[in-house]
Amino acid sequence: MAAEYLNSFGYKIIHRNYYSQYGEIDIIALDDDLLVFLEVKTRTSNLSSALSSVSYAKQLKLSKTASFFLSQNHQYEDNFTRFDLIVVLKKPDSTKIQHFKDAFTSVLE
Numbered sequence: 001m002a003a004e005y006l007n008s009f010g011y012k013i014i015h016r017n018y019y020s021q022y023g024e025i026d027i028i029a030l031d032d033d034l035l036v037f038l039e040v041k042t043r044t045s046n047l048s049s050a051l052s053s054v055s056y057a058k059q060l061k062l063s064k065t066a067s068f069f070l071s072q073n074h075q076y077e078d079n080f081t082r083f084d085l086i087v088v089l090k091k092p093d094s095t096k097i098q099h100f101k102d103a104f105t106s107v108l109e
Contacts (some may be wrong), residue, residue, distance in 0.1 A: 002040045002086045003027060005097050011036070020068040021096060023061035027086075028069065035079040037066045039103070042088040054103065063106040081106070 003013050014035075015028040024034055027038040028072055039054060040064060062083060085103035088095045 001088055001095070002097065005086070005099070006038075015069075017066065018069060020065045022064035022068055025062060025065050025069070031081075031082070033079055035076050035081045036084055037062060037069075037081065038084045039085055040086045040088065042090060044090050056107065059083075059104050059107050063108045065109060066106065083103070 003016060006013065006027065011029040011031050012022055013027060013029050016026070018025045018028055025037050026040040028037075029036050029038065039058070041054075066081065066083070068079075083104050083106065085100040087098045087100070089098070
């Protein structure tokens, strides 16, 4: 669902569920020339639980995994990067997607 949402806004999905020894990145995509690492959270209750689940420890794992991805994919080494969060709120009668661009910066910088 998140990938379809991104595609509808012109993002090009490069990788889904990218794994390294440091962790996983749900989606890696290009937004024009910007390389975007996306964490996707699905919730049925509220937005705040999704936002709080991206702790410093999670940000560190995402940052290390993104750094590893870049070290293995040299064609993207000159791209600027961004870390986003997509929250899918599923309620019995509706589904809402919220996209938080620049949700955090790499904790390695």
